[in-house]
Amino acid sequence: MSDERRHLAAELNIGFAALTPLERLRSLVERAGGPVVFTTSLGIEDQMITHLIFANDLPIQVKTLDTGRLFPETYTLWRETEEKYGRRIKALYPQADALEALVNDQGIDGFYYAPEFRRNCCGVRKVEPLARAIAGAGGWVTGLRRDQSANRSDMDFVSFDGARGLIKANPIFDWSRDAIVAFTAEHGVPVNALHAKNFLSIGCAPCTRATRPGEPERAGRWWWEEETKRECGLHVDGADRPARDVTNRPA
Ligand code: SF4
Numbered sequence: 424m425s426d427e428r429r430h431l432a433a434e435l436n437i438g439f440a441a442l443t444p445l446e447r448l449r450s451l452v453e454r455a456g457g458p459v460v461f462t463t464s465l466g467i468e469d470q471m472i473t474h475l476i477f478a479n480d481l482p483i484q485v486k487t488l489d490t491g492r493l494f495p496e497t498y499t500l501w502r503e504t505e506e507k508y509g510r511r512i513k514a515l516y517p518q519a520d521a522l523e524a525l526v527n528d529q530g531i532d533g534f535y536y537a538p539e540f541r542r543n544c545c546g547v548r549k550v551e552p553l554a555r556a557i558a559g560a561g562g563w564v565t566g567l568r569r570d571q572s573a574n575r576s577d578m579d580f581v582s583f584d585g586a587r588g589l590i591k592a593n594p595i596f597d598w599s600r601d602a603i604v605a606f607t608a609e610h611g612v613p614v615n616a617l618h619a620k621n622f623l624s625i626g627c628a629p630c631t632r633a634t635r636p637g638e639p640e641r642a643g644r645w646w647w648e649e650e651t652k653r654e655c656g657l658h659v660d661g662a663d664r665p666a667r668d669v670t671n672r673p674a
Contacts, residue, residue, distance in 0.1 A: 425588065428588070428590060431590065432590045433581075435451065435592065436579045436582065439581055439594070440597075444471070444594040444595050444598070445479060447592065448472075448476065448592075449481065451564065451590070451592045451594070452483060455560075455562030456562075457561020457562070457589075458484060458559065458561060458562075459560060459562040460557050461484065461563075462486050462487065462553060462556055462557070462563070462565065463486070463487050463512065463566070464488075464626065465500050465504070465625075466566065466615065467607060468566035468567075468568060470500075470613065470614050471566070471595060471607055472594065473612075474508075474612045478508070485510070485513065486512065486513040486556045487515070488515050488549050488552045489514045490517065490548035490549060491548065496616045496617045499616070500614070500615045500616070507613055513556075515553075516552065518547070522548070525544060525547045534630065538648060541630075541648065562592060563584070563589050563591045563592070564592050565591065565593050565658070566595060567593040567658065568596055568597075568598060570599065571624070571640050571641055578596070578658075579596075580592065580596050581593070600640065617633075622643060623643065624641045624643060631643055
C-alpha cells in the first residue's frame, strides 16, 4: 500500500509542474484516496491557499494549530478570514496535561534557554496537534515554498510522508513571494498586518521577529538558533516526538 502511495505521490509531483495552484488542489482531491486537510498558519502563502479552497468551495478541510502563543494580529486575521469567506477554520489545541507539564518543567518561555526546550515546546504546541489534525487524511496540503529557506529548496511539489502515511502536497511550491503578494492584493485576500512591518514569516510571537533588509525570509524565526535547525518539526518526515523529560532547566 505504501509503495502505491509513494508511486502516486511521484506521479502527482511530475504532473503538478504544468498545473496552476487551483488545478493542483483539484488534482490532489481527486486522487488522494481519502480526505484532504490543509493546515494553515495564516501566513500570506497560506492565505492564498485558503482563498483558493474557500472561493472555489473545494472539499478540503482547513485547520490551524493554535499554540496559545500567536500574535494578536494573527487572531484578528483568523476572525477576518472566517468573516470574509463565511467558513470556519477548525482549531486544534495542545493537550492540556502535556502543556501543563511542559510549562511546569521548563518555564513559560523555556524555549529561549536550550534547543531541546524549544523542540519540546514545538512538540507539545505544534507537532502533536498536527498529528491529530491530519490523522486519517489521504492528503495534506501545505503552503511551503521552494525559496523560503535552504532547508526547503530540495523538497518536491508532492511527496509521500511515510511516517504519517499520507501524500503531502505543496501547491504553491514554485511561487515567489512577490507573486503571492500580487495574488492576494488582486483578489482581496486578507493578510496579516504584521507582514507590512517586515514580519515576512510569522509564527508564535515570542519566537518571531521582523526581518532586516537583506535577510532571508525566515531569518526572524527562532533567530537565536543555528540556521540549519530552525524548523519546528512539522515538515520533517517522521518527525520525532521530542522527549518530555527535561533536565538542566532554568530555575
Ligand atoms: Fe513554542 Fe516558540 Fe515553538 Fe511556538 S514557535 S511552539 S512558542 S517554541
